Amino acid sequence: MPTIEDVAKLAGVSIATVSRVINGSGYVSEKTRYKVWKAIEELGYKPEISAKLLASKGKLFNIYVFASKRILSPLQNNGILGEFYGVIIRAIEENCGRLGMNVELKMLENFSESNGADGYIFIGGDLSEKTLKEIKSRKKPFVLVDHYIPGERVDCVISDGYDGAVYATNYLISKGFKRIVHVHGPLHPYGFKMRYDGYKDAMEKAGLMPRFYECDDTEEGTRKVIDIMLNSYGTPEAIFTSNDSIAFWVIKRLKEHNIKVPDDVSVIGFDDIVDAENFDPPLTTLRVFKYEMGCLACKRLHELLTGINPHPVRILVFTQFVKRKSTK
Template structure:
């Protein structure tokens, strides 16, 4: 019989750390959590958590993780897998303890399930109407659509961007530019607005440039930025992948980071710490997003507290070496 001791040995951590991971407690890094969950999966260990809830509701559920064609394409091309891979790892592990079996399906052509989790910023009002008509529980993960009162789990990008921009302003920077993703995404839009508000409150002029991570047009973005507005003192990027691409392009042009340009990203994906230079960023609590999504979906499946809610997680500023 596999025990928690076996999991701890395989993951190379203490039993207490395994226990903290299983109970989703603080003070355990995402990297360590991923190691523990990998050990649990490889050993096929079945932790006895949430037993009382499962005892009351023994029914097994099948829930579709619905991804857009754009997100599926990005995953296949390994463009930006880290953010959602961490969230979905914790979603699936916590969901298993509630008797939920997950399967991936397409956003616009879902397979038959008991409920659905719509992933990312490609969900539209038309898509929401489609799922409402199915009359099965569903929620939005990492997205919100104004006016659509549906369950959603999001990150408070506005607050994080506002904090990061003010951090740069307090460092004495005035030429702070923002490079963002498509603004139909609630996450990118919130970060855009947080940056804008902070700049306006400081009587500074916001400067924006849009980056297409699928086409990867960063070279053109940087060329246009320099030609149109000159060299910034700092750049706030709407996610870490964008920030890393900015740094690579600036390095090609012999700019030193952060001596010439300070860079701040958003998300704190696993590779942000190992990047050169290590990336200053806003940490999104991806493990908790996954856990909260699983718990909320379970509530909806059993008909508990069904009135729609928005759960918004604050970020945490992580200072590293890509910014002064």
């Protein structure tokens, strides 16, 4: 049976670091946390949650965490929860356990068949109006993560994409760039819409003309959009994208056109997923504090389950600009 020492050796970290990841005590970077998670999954290590700890938290609540097939399929195929939503899911699993909440991860599309939980957490922007209506009809506490529905006063935890986009756009403007393009995914998810609005407002405030291209958030769709941009607009000075994956695909396509990053075009992504630091070139991006978002969702749901601060709140988590080598 694998031990904590085995996990530390495989991850290349100290036993104390593994302990901090498991127990949620002290700061551990997302990159290091990812290494520990990967080692835990590869070894099949099962950290024990102390019965004494659970007893100290009072009642053990049963929580269902829902994410769409779109979100869960890539994570399950990779075998390790490591990218944007994977980090959030892992944070929820770890922190709910510490708060005396038992977690089951379920497919959003199967919500109607899922009964028996004391509360719910919904991840991502794929929640339909029909499902939201059914959720409310059950009269169980719930929290949305990385999604906000204007006009619906429900508890949610989101990153401040608007502020991050304004910061990124202003950074590019401060470097003297004027031809700054925004390449984004579909705007129905609130996160993409906030980033789009931040870019647009920052450009207009600086007296510059916004220029944006929408892709379908796939590599092939992004390649087509870049070709359209180059044919209709020419080569911009900088490109700001609505997430890191789109930034990767943008850079790959620019390279295929013999356009150098950052010499010819500076590129900024959004999210700071694990691969951003190791991309070629390492990606300048806005770090979304994904683990913290998962933690806050757990704490908020626990408050609702225990009757603390029942009035719904929207929790905004600021991003952090991370300068790497994809910008001049």
